[in-house]
Amino acid sequence: MIPNEIYAQALKQWGKPMQVIIALEEMSELAKELTKNLRGKENVPEVCEEIADVEIMLGQMRAVFDEENQIDIMRDKKLMRLEDMLQKNPSASDVVNRRTGT
């Protein structure tokens, strides 16, 4: 079975609200593992597992919310903006300051 068919089956079987809840839970689990990693825990397998979980749930969220292929269009625009930022090569603090307005 291809991923999009599995996503559609999961949404049909458990419904959109439950799958949105699971997506939020999986993103939280990834955030927890990334935080542990930054604090020095050697948990790369756990981080990778949670990335896989999040990717699966994002596939389902895409199936729910992306009716007009907006995600790919937005991602391409944002990637172009990121590429432009990288070419201008500001320091990390410049990026943070620009985002926070400081």
Ligand SMILES: [Mg+2]
């Ligand atoms: Mg998980």
